[in-house]
Amino acid sequence: MLDATRLRTPCLFDKIVSADEAATLITDGMNVGVSGFTPSGYPKKTTLALAKAIKAGKKCRINIWSGASVGPEIEETLAEVGGISGRMPYYAASNKTLSRQINTGSVTYIDQHLSHFAQQIDYGFYGDVDVAIVEAAAINADGSIVLGSGVGNTPMLVKHAKKIIVEVNTSIPLTLEGMHDIYICSKPPERTEIPIYHVGDRIGSPYVSCGLDRITCIVESDIVDHVRNLSAPDDTSKKIAANLVDFLEHEQRHGRLPQQMLPLQSGVGSIANAVLMGLAESKFEHLTMYSEILQDSVFKRLSKQMTLLRQI
Amino acid sequence: MLDATRLRTPCLFDKIVSADEAATLITDGMNVGVSGFTPSGYPKKTTLALAKAIKAGKKCRINIWSGASVGPEIEETLAEVGGISGRMPYYAASNKTLSRQINTGSVTYIDQHLSHFAQQIDYGFYGDVDVAIVEAAAINADGSIVLGSGVGNTPMLVKHAKKIIVEVNTSIPLTLEGMHDIYICSKPPERTEIPIYHVGDRIGSPYVSCGLDRITCIVESDIVDHVRNLSAPDDTSKKIAANLVDFLEHEQRHGRLPQQMLPLQSGVGSIANAVLMGLAESKFEHLTMYSEILQDSVFKRLSKQMTLLRQI
Numbered sequence: 224m225l226d227a228t229r230l231r232t233p234c235l236f237d238k239i240v241s242a243d244e245a246a247t248l249i250t251d252g253m254n255v256g257v258s259g260f261t262p263s264g265y266p267k268k269t270t271l272a273l274a275k276a277i278k279a280g281k282k283c284r285i286n287i288w289s290g291a292s293v294g295p296e297i298e299e300t301l302a303e304v305g306g307i308s309g310r311m312p313y314y315a316a317s318n319k320t321l322s323r324q325i326n327t328g329s330v331t332y333i334d335q336h337l338s339h340f341a342q343q344i345d346y347g348f349y350g351d352v353d354v355a356i357v358e359a360a361a362i363n364a365d366g367s368i369v370l371g372s373g374v375g376n377t378p379m380l381v382k383h384a385k386k387i388i389v390e391v392n393t394s395i396p397l398t399l400e401g402m403h404d405i406y407i408c409s410k411p412p413e414r415t416e417i418p419i420y421h422v423g424d425r426i427g428s429p430y431v432s433c434g435l436d437r438i439t440c441i442v443e444s445d446i447v448d449h450v451r452n453l454s455a456p457d458d459t460s461k462k463i464a465a466n467l468v469d470f471l472e473h474e475q476r477h478g479r480l481p482q483q484m485l486p487l488q489s490g491v492g493s494i495a496n497a498v499l500m501g502l503a504e505s506k507f508e509h510l511t512m513y514s515e516i517l518q519d520s521v522f523k524r525l526s527k528q529m530t531l532l533r534q535i
Numbered sequence: 536m537l538d539a540t541r542l543r544t545p546c547l548f549d550k551i552v553s554a555d556e557a558a559t560l561i562t563d564g565m566n567v568g569v570s571g572f573t574p575s576g577y578p579k580k581t582t583l584a585l586a587k588a589i590k591a592g593k594k595c596r597i598n599i600w601s602g603a604s605v606g607p608e609i610e611e612t613l614a615e616v617g618g619i620s621g622r623m624p625y626y627a628a629s630n631k632t633l634s635r636q637i638n639t640g641s642v643t644y645i646d647q648h649l650s651h652f653a654q655q656i657d658y659g660f661y662g663d664v665d666v667a668i669v670e671a672a673a674i675n676a677d678g679s680i681v682l683g684s685g686v687g688n689t690p691m692l693v694k695h696a697k698k699i700i701v702e703v704n705t706s707i708p709l710t711l712e713g714m715h716d717i718y719i720c721s722k723p724p725e726r727t728e729i730p731i732y733h734v735g736d737r738i739g740s741p742y743v744s745c746g747l748d749r750i751t752c753i754v755e756s757d758i759v760d761h762v763r764n765l766s767a768p769d770d771t772s773k774k775i776a777a778n779l780v781d782f783l784e785h786e787q788r789h790g791r792l793p794q795q796m797l798p799l800q801s802g803v804g805s806i807a808n809a810v811l812m813g814l815a816e817s818k819f820e821h822l823t824m825y826s827e828i829l830q831d832s833v834f835k836r837l838s839k840q841m842t843l844l845r846q847i
Contacts, residue, residue, distance in 0.1 A: 412797055416728040485724055 290375015
């Protein structure tokens with residue numbers, strides 16, 4: 224139930240609508256931006272309602288813009304009713320219907336460098352962001368948005384969206400508040416370096432700037448992220464992990480790495496997960512880490528050894 | 536004749552030696568760093584004297600480290616007497632003797648990314664800088680060095696050199712003083728961005744830090760740089776230039792480039808020279824430019840249109 228811990232000023236309660244009503248904002252041909260990065264922090268209710276409306280006869284095919292792949296409540300459900308005309312910058316191939324539509328050419332797909340897409344939106348290369356649908360943990364009294372476990376291109380989509388639907392999801396723990404560091408780069412030629420010099424540096428805001436007047440409506444949600452499980456480390460990935468730890472310890476013994484280990488950057492997937500589990504059993508202490516995606520191993524195994532981590 | 540405009544504290548006059556005497560500092564197997572970048576600002580007297588000594592029987596083969604190619608007084612003259620055992624990071628293939636020795640394997644050559652070499656010297660990957668030979672316009676009272684028309688890896692070579700020979704060249708106009716902006720990057724993990732945001736930004740010193748006590752000796756020189764002439768623009772390169780100017784003007788007309796042109800970056804060689812000459816005949820004004828090497832066209836033709844330029 225939405226209460227004052229989630230909607231932090233009374234006027235926000237006046238914006239609450241049903242998912243069906245929110246879905247009426249989305250019409251044929253629109254560019255629709257969605258929050259999230261991988262199946263983390265993506266909206267669910269509005270796209271499910273839209274798919275239901277399309278199945279019932281609404282004529283609507285849209286372009287879906289995101290940070291990375293999102294969950295099946297968007298990619299697969301809308302594809303199944305023929306509701307997707309374009310997709311950028313990435314999708315999850317586990318969505319078989321969308322895969323088929325892309326491969327047969329009925330969905331226009333641009334597979335892009337994820338980090339380039341926000342700048343291209345900022346330049347307006349692909350047109351307007353007609354609607355942004357953002358899953359949030361809460362909305363502050365000034366309209367700024369508290370995200371959940373994924374950020375992706377949400378800040379840029381919100382910056383440009385003509386209408387904004389916020390799905391406030393009561394299943395997101397409010398303890399996530401404060402973990403984000405939201406920063407939007409200036410466009411070239413005013414672009415400067417991203418001034419992160421150490422893992423713990425903070426350069427932006429914990430919230431996505433928005434403004435109360437720009438929030439068109441709010442939909443209550445409690446659907447949890449449809450995450451994909453990683454396979455448990457097998458013997459090969461365990462051996463890879465052991466070799467890497469051995470290499471790092473060897474370099475440290477020979478003075479080519481400092482005793483206080485340099486920041487690590489972890490990748491994504493089962494092998495990265497296994498490597499991080501291997502590090503958990505190493506002698507390293509006070510590790511610092513950058514990562515695009517934080518996987519179970521970081522939280523379950525490495526927290527005793529990890530001083531700072533930063534998702535980038 | 537060296538006077539107080541070139542040697543700016545009396546004790547420097549006590550360090551003046553002949554080129555023959557300076558050459559005795561260089562012995563078999565040494566790593567010898569030289570100033571300059573392309574045939575600009577490289578030392579000449581000491582290496583000519585060393586070649587003469589080798590021809591007269593001195594047993595001496597050395598590794599030559601530079602910023603880029605240098606002039607024939609180093610590369611060709613020493614190669615002709617078999618005085619070069621190794622060469623990094625680049626050489627001019629117009630030196631036929633050195634080319635042959637490299638291709639037959641009697642000279643060990645590493646052809647490197649020029650911008651990586653200074654960091655590798657800083658890490659000590661290739662061993663010590665036994666001697667640095669630096670051509671200079673003048674030496675300040677604090678020992679800091681006023682360079683001529685080339686910088687290259689001179690600051691890093693001076694930072695690490697065990698002995699430093701400065702060739703003060705009276706043919707270098709002192710009007711060059713102040714044009715340099717000498718900056719040494721910190722080693723990773725302390726490396727930050729190079730904080731140049733606009734062509735006119737200055738981030739370092741006009742001089743190479745050295746210190747009087749580190750200058751082993753001074754050799755007077757008046758040999759001018761052995762520069763290579765660029766071929767005059769032919770019809771093809773003139774057409775390339777016209778096409779580029781047309782493209783830039785077209786983009787400006789359509790609002791995709793701002794009216795105040797963005798900074799340019801020019802390359803090296805006859806075509807780049809022709810393109811810059813084409814820009815000189817364009818309607819562009821107040822141009823700003825970065826360049827690795829500044830060619831005749833910039834000074835002869837573009838100076839009326841160029842507000843700022845920066846060699847990088």
